[in-house]
Amino acid sequence: MIASLVLLGLALPATQAQTGAVRLAITRDEGWLNPYTYQTGFPGWNIMTLVYDTLYYPDANNEPIPWLVRDTRVSIDGRTWTLTLRPNLRWHDGRPLTSDDVKFTFEYAAKVAHSRWTPTTRNLEGVDAPNPQTVVFRLKQPDAGFRLRTLADVPVLPRHIWESVTTVAAARAFRNTVGSGPYRVEEVQDNQFYRLVATPQYFAGPVKVRELVLPIVRDATVSFTALQAGQIDATSRVLTPELVAQFEKTQGLKVARGAGFASTILQFNLEHPLLRDVRLRRAIANAINTNLMVRLLMLGYAVVGSPGYLHPDSPFYAQGLRFEASKARAVTILNEAGYTDRNSDGIREAPDGTPLQFTVLTLAGNPIRIRGAELIRTWLKDVGIGLTIRVAEDAAIIDQVWPDFDVCKGRRFDMSMFGWSAPVMTRPTALVDLFHSNCQRGTINIGGYKNPEVDRLGEQLVVTVDLARQKQIASQMQQIIARDLPIHVLFYQDTIMAYRPSAYDKWVFQKGQGYVTKLSFVDPPK
């Protein structure tokens, strides 16, 4: 006991001053901020993990690092993970956090459905807690994404509090926010703001900001204006390109820039009678000048898409893979494939006479995608392909592209402007989720892409634990994807975020995702 107190004393540099309060605007209501009520993947999950801890946590490079865990041993077959928890972990109410809580959490997630936690339990054979410090995960199959997707993602719940909450409806209405994280939820004003207060004795070390106020600001323009006017100190929103130069010049504001892992893609329906022809998809991709698109739409604040989906800064990116568009090549491909304009109306026809006329869906609330669709329409018109743009709101697009969020239910569209959020880029199994032909495995393969070789590699990838081997398989998959072009990756918007350094200047920029991370407020445990 005395020894641990001395150690703690050494770990706390006495001079480190704690910042008073920081106001960080978020985009929408996040319920009671517990694991069953928070709403958005970003920034909701990130904020929720200020209140709850995970066993691992993604670091600034999205590599999972041990958090609640001190020591991890993996069996040779990759199926048994033995984790030792750090000593003296406590819930906000003072009770000790033990392996029993960890075991409870995963059994709870298996029983009480949640879109993010429940799927992580599918590969679990069981979780054991042989003693309060040790937890053993038994997996059905080795899992490439186990560290990042499960250990660094699922927040540990206090058993003594959640035990009595047994249904989905009850869990979603549950207001308790006792966690083990660096912050306690002090005040929730419905649809106005949250107030989080640092816990005095956090196991990982001192919490750098005493109080975090999170106002909900729905409108993007308003939240940037509030930042300029000094009403908030930071915002979870990424700056729109046209504001970057202005904010960089604004006194009292600092702009942090880095790669962005959210993608903007042109999604093809691979079951469409014409679009199933790879030559046509290749011609379309060649007609789209993504370099110019990045300059016109994003004012250069984006990276041109890689045809294998993964961002060049991703650790799994197939080195050297890129797509060079060429209008002349587009024309050649179309001519050689027999798509010619037989009735001289400016639109080519397929050999059976069907005109190459398509509809592209795009999101009403996203002007960048609408303008992107307009550019694509112009460029496709140049090579004799007709495009109609249909703007619709989110739910209406999902209804056509991804009915009930279940790719097994098929699809009713030609093309759609689409995009995936940053976490899809960081998980090693993303390529399997995106491209496996089995709708139970390729859960976000919304275009209905099928390639047995990709399936085979994907099945190999998900059970590969060795990182080097993972990269090798991922690279092979990207080469095939780049040939088949089931989607055309247009660009990845840079993550550009602004803040007031006078209020707080110790933000940690998580690659591809931005500064709303636990690491901005507390250093990783040593």
Next chain:
Amino acid sequence: MARFFAGKGVQYALVLLFAVTLNFLLPRMMPGSPLVFLVGEDVGFMSADQRAQLIHAFGLDQPLWRQYVIYLAGLARADLGHSFQQGRPVLEIILGRVGWTVLLVGISLLLATLIGITWGTAAAWRRGRRLDLGSLGAAMLLESMPSFWLAMIFIAVFAAGLRWFPVFGAMTPGAGLRGWPQMVNVAWHLTLPLATLTIITIPGMFLIMRYSMLSVLGEQYIATARSKGLAERGVMFRHAMRNALLPVATVFMLNLGYVVSGATVVETVFSYPGVGRLLFEAVLARDYPVLQGTFFVLTVSVITANIGADLLYPLIDPRVRHAR
């Protein structure tokens, strides 16, 4: 009289039932599934049976008529259900918002009505002269101004530029104010949304009042009053304006019903926590219970306002009293 009210009662009950049915059907006719808001964004990664289990847990797999019966039975118990998105009771959510909305929309309606009446009277009194024509032009201009645009201009000038007022919200987040300082803080936050909403409501009131005044001014009793040698001011306010108020009173009463529905656009731009923004977010989220609940409260308040108008009319218009 009793028969009159019985008849009215049946009429209102039918309107209510019709509205309730429509409230139930309309959200369900919109394309899209509420599933993502039930369980979060990663719903795509769930297995099909996990999804099915959820749909079942929330009763979304039941035939429409059963959902309807459950909904009606709930209403009868004053139970508006639980929000899909937030898991909280809908009534609790609406009650938490309605105060802010009544504050914003109620005060703006009162202000706009008072200003509209005064302005309309003044303009009609000087018909065809500079004040009247200028006012008419100004009213047209204000009328055609989109509220979000006006709101953005106000934010740019008075909040971001001069920094006299806050950019967003109903009170300073996390300030923990109580009592008098809190009221001042709320009033300070209310100013810009209130000004926006009032300014866009005034022209309607002005135009009705002006037109109504003009037709009253053509009446013979005005000529009589004038020929009796009454002072212009007296004729204008006692004889003309009081009679010209009737249509404005009607519009006011009808608008009163919408006070609880909020002002979606203004509330959204200013991130004001009112019912209008709740409605907007519920539409985006396909949050059926919140949509139904909000529309229900709105329907009830519009009908109540109508009943109020029915009851009030005989008091302010003797002609209605005699006709009965």
